Amino acid sequence: MIRIENLCKRYGRFEAVKNLNLDVRDGTVFGFVGENGAGKTTTLSILATLLRPTSGRAYVGGEEVTRNPSAVRRQVGYMPDSFGVYDDLTVREYLAFYGTAYRVSESLIESRTRELLHRVNLEDKVDAYVNTLSRGMQQRLGLARSLIHDPPVLILDEPASGLDPRSRIEMKDLIKGLRDQGKTVLISSHILPELAEMCDEIGVIQNGSLVACAAVEIVTARASGQRMLGFELLEGGRLLGERLRSNPLVTDVVVQGEQRVEVLFSGSERQQVELIRELSLAGYALKGVSEVAGSLEELFLRLTESDARSEQIVQPENALPASRVV
Ligand SMILES: Nc1ncnc2c1ncn2[C@@H]1O[C@H](COP(=O)(O)OP(=O)(O)OP(=O)(O)O)[C@@H](O)[C@H]1O
Structure with a gap:
């Protein structure tokens, strides 16, 4: 369409x-x-x-x-x-003005005005001046x-x-x-x-x-309940990345060098603490772990990017260069 x-x-x-x-x-x-x-x-x-x-x-x-x-x-x-709304028009006149501009017939304007005002819950405002409506009413x-x-x-x-x-x-x-x-x-x-x-x-x-x-199911399912964690290390980033990739609670790993690894983590806070303990015991030179603040949009982008990497993405020819998950 x-x-x-x-x-x-x-x-x-x-x-x-x-x-x-x-x-x-x-x-x-x-x-x-x-x-x-x-x-x-x-x-x-x-x-x-x-x-x-x-x-x-x-x-x-x-x-x-x-x-x-x-x-x-x-x-x-x-x-x-x-x-803008015209100060000197009532709700009925306002809709009639636009209806006429679209060449809708008078009788249709009348019936649609009734039907639309019912739908947007403004029936009782039909004779009110549009500038007296609240912001929410004006949007409706x-x-x-x-x-x-x-x-x-x-x-x-x-x-x-x-x-x-x-x-x-x-x-x-x-x-x-x-x-x-x-x-x-x-x-x-x-x-x-x-x-x-x-x-x-x-x-x-x-x-x-x-x-x-x-x-949208993919956006909401993937983006909910996941956190981005940043691991700072003295060394061994690549090895840590490999290990984290095999962890079922980790859905995406980005190795940013030997000293930083970022992951998307879907476990609870307790599971997060356990993971850090386990990695320290395994000898990884961890300096610290922090939650990476990021907007949902960033998280969504990371998720779709990671799908592109794992080749689960379908790229319709007319939607390039966007990443599209279906
Ligand atoms: N008439 C214009 N002349 C010059 N630059 C413009 C004009 N209209 C928009 N822009 C610029 O084009 C860019 C895109 O603007 P646009 O209004 O499309 O963004 P938007 O995503 O709708 O933003 P918002 O959420 O703030 O409405 C902005 O950098 C804006 O400053």
Whole structure:
């Protein structure tokens, strides 16, 4: 449903999106995760036909965004990361304004307004002025707005940003409901655990490139309960690496030289203490062991990288150079 091929976007000499490849299957929710400035909004804006790529192609439902933007717009509901609301419009008028812009008939606008406001739980606000709504309500109205022309594809840029915990849960439930309805959803966030709860697949974007991509079960199963441990030694890093590779609680080993080895460890704290004792008794010249602080994104990247090394990875030709685990 969504396909991106070798997409590049430069702002002047700065390359915000670099050779990005991505595939989102029909009826799935794809989470696009990356730090601030990674290139998420740029990519989503290109898909929403609001920005022209410097090179590469992007397709929605088979239509290329630069060749046939109006056909793409009909298929896409886009919710930007920040959107203004018109002070002097009521909720009903606001949805009618966007419905008319999408050439939805008056009678359909009326029935969809009822149905959408019910869905986003704003029925009792139909005559309220949009600027009087809370942030969470405005975000839900933004979602309703993006659905007014009943598009098969939703592109949501950080839909839960700035929301309190309760509103975030409401937004998550709404997005899960869209998938149940058969919509294809591409959603961005800089918080991986949040995305993991509602997505089928996750892709990590860093400095404009998709660096990893995996089914969400793999991300959550692998990333939960694992810690990254760093072993500092006087010498013998390679030997220690070999020994740790045969430990069933160690899922990944990176030997960084004779004096440092990093591992992903899935055991308990007690098992961690036992492992350190066992290694000291076996004569390894350990100076110290510490937990390596790392974001879930880093952990995910390490996990997908380690799969690439063990050749369990499937690299679809259209998703290179990202690591993809299926
Ligand atoms: N119009 C612009 N002119 C110049 N540089 C831009 C422009 N828009 C974005 N950039 C830069 O491109 C990079 C990617 O920005 P983008 O907004 O796509 O990232 P993002 O992942 O969506 O970040 P955030 O989570 O902060 O919204 C950033 O370094 C940003 O400063």
